[in-house]
Amino acid sequence: MTRLAPLPLLLAALALPGLAPAEEALPAGRDAHDSHAIERWIGLPHDRQLLVLQSLGVAVPQEYFNCVCRAAGYGSPGTAQYYHPDTIGEYDKRYSCQHPGPPCIVSGYGCTRHDLPTDPKIFESCAAQTGLAGGNPLDNILDALAHRDTRAALTGNPVVMVADPLGRPPPDCAKARAEAGVAPRVEATTASSREVPPDRMIWALSPELQLKLATMGFDPDQQRRVEEAIGAALSSSVEILNTADEKDLRIDFDGFEIGITRDPDGRVHATEITVKPDEGALGREVSVSFGLDDPANPGVKDLRITGAKFGFSYEGDAGELKYGIEVNRDATARDYYDGEWRAESEYRLVRAFENLLAKFDFYAGGAGNLAEVNIGGRKISIGPEYSWKIKERYSDWLFSDMNEALDDMLATQKDWEDSRHDYIDREAARFGIDARCFAAGETIGLVHDAYEKAKASDPTVEAPFRTITEKIAERQRIAEEAARNPKPAPAPKPEPVPLPPTGLWEPTMLR
Numbered sequence: 001m002t003r004l005a006p007l008p009l010l011l012a013a014l015a016l017p018g019l020a021p022a023e024e025a026l027p028a029g030r031d032a033h034d035s036h037a038i039e040r041w042i043g044l045p046h047d048r049q050l051l052v053l054q055s056l057g058v059a060v061p062q063e064y065f066n067c068v069c070r071a072a073g074y075g076s077p078g079t080a081q082y083y084h085p086d087t088i089g090e091y092d093k094r095y096s097c098q099h100p101g102p103p104c105i106v107s108g109y110g111c112t113r114h115d116l117p118t119d120p121k122i123f124e125s126c127a128a129q130t131g132l133a134g135g136n137p138l139d140n141i142l143d144a145l146a147h148r149d150t151r152a153a154l155t156g157n158p159v160v161m162v163a164d165p166l167g168r169p170p171p172d173c174a175k176a177r178a179e180a181g182v183a184p185r186v187e188a189t190t191a192s193s194r195e196v197p198p199d200r201m202i203w204a205l206s207p208e209l210q211l212k213l214a215t216m217g218f219d220p221d222q223q224r225r226v227e228e229a230i231g232a233a234l235s236s237s238v239e240i241l242n243t244a245d246e247k248d249l250r251i252d253f254d255g256f257e258i259g260i261t262r263d264p265d266g267r268v269h270a271t272e273i274t275v276k277p278d279e280g281a282l283g284r285e286v287s288v289s290f291g292l293d294d295p296a297n298p299g300v301k302d303l304r305i306t307g308a309k310f311g312f313s314y315e316g317d318a319g320e321l322k323y324g325i326e327v328n329r330d331a332t333a334r335d336y337y338d339g340e341w342r343a344e345s346e347y348r349l350v351r352a353f354e355n356l357l358a359k360f361d362f363y364a365g366g367a368g369n370l371a372e373v374n375i376g377g378r379k380i381s382i383g384p385e386y387s388w389k390i391k392e393r394y395s396d397w398l399f400s401d402m403n404e405a406l407d408d409m410l411a412t413q414k415d416w417e418d419s420r421h422d423y424i425d426r427e428a429a430r431f432g433i434d435a436r437c438f439a440a441g442e443t444i445g446l447v448h449d450a451y452e453k454a455k456a457s458d459p460t461v462e463a464p465f466r467t468i469t470e471k472i473a474e475r476q477r478i479a480e481e482a483a484r485n486p487k488p489a490p491a492p493k494p495e496p497v498p499l500p501p502t503g504l505w506e507p508t509m510l511r
Helices: 008-014 030-043 045-057 063-069 120-127 138-146 173-180 206-214 220-236 349-358 390-398 401-431 442-457 464-484
Strands: 078-082 104-107 113-114 248-252 256-262 268-275 283-291 305-314 321-330 359-367 369-376 378-389
Touching: 030 138, 045 138, 063 078, 063 104, 063 120, 120 138, 120 248, 138 173, 206 442, 220 369, 220 442, 248 268, 248 359, 268 305, 349 359, 359 390, 378 390, 390 401, 401 442
Parallel strands: none
Antiparallel strands: 078 104, 104 113, 248 256, 248 378, 256 268, 268 283, 283 305, 305 321, 321 359, 359 378, 369 378
């Protein structure tokens, strides 16, 4: 395994004298020692290049590395090349551009990553372009090497990145849509709850939950104290352990528990009632699980029994741990078969056994006591409860080939969508339209309108989306040609001639 030299040694190596090839002319103002130092820096892995820049205190604009990536010649005509070693968009390990990697991006027909080129001429020509912030980056490196004892190191990324990967300024979409005669976008007026810090939220119980608590027989003062404790528990448990398969609010009445949750439609309902027959820290528990009668109908609030749990729990001052077996009445083996990759057995006995197994699952989890209230000498503990299922994780492993095939299909679909949007963006840019301000359909319509206006003054202007329209025209031509000249029907096969009887074997002997 190759070991990289420590950074001080790298800086010293860059400053060592060296000889440039005699037949190559040195850049203006450079001697052989300077060219040797630059070539040593170019030959480093990119992460080491960044460490050298950071140590020397040299900041480089992203446009410089954009130029280097474009000059490398990666990708085919019509694609965009730029520099971006970090995650683009949301992190997803399945897609090469949505996790960190080699810094040169090629976008247009999917998205791929490539290493920086190693040709010094590319770096020199890009450094010599006018308009780079801070001047020539290579001259700045040489100057920093000459005065490195007095340079202050940078603490962040030495490459000054811009918000848009292609280096475009932020669009003025309100102006662009007004000039195009398109209605302004309707922006959301309320921020997502995930954007609001938990300590800035105000939690209140819904009328449905207050009504359910009222049916438990508390007097007004007791109900107020319970409601305050539930509100405190809710505000303390926001965004905790989102990997759990089940999450609800647990109210422990020191002998039995009630779990309450709220579905995506805002309906509050009890998820389970748990009875603990044993006293002490370790004991048994039996639960009955509930669900809404019609989960797809927001107007239905009737509960029905969906299953049961049998297990053990260990209680402490801070909460409790649980483990046991769950029975889900609604689960069947069809939940694990899609008919294509995995099909149900043709035997009834096997299907019945699989359906029985599908209803059972093991669970493990726990609950935390975030708020407590004493009413009539009885302690009521309130807090979040979470549980994880074993079967879900087992089935993910069991059907990993199906999941992998689905991921591949989604990746292909995403590559196609990315290439489609990139193609629309490039065609829109030809007519001065910023596609970032419009939906895909709006952009296509505006591009066609702009083409008609441009063609009126210049008939030679190239029509938009020719790559697509020419392919469609070619397929249509082939279909019309096939309709005009249908293939002749295949000649019927001749009937087989029966063999003459031999006296030893006759067909009628088997009838």
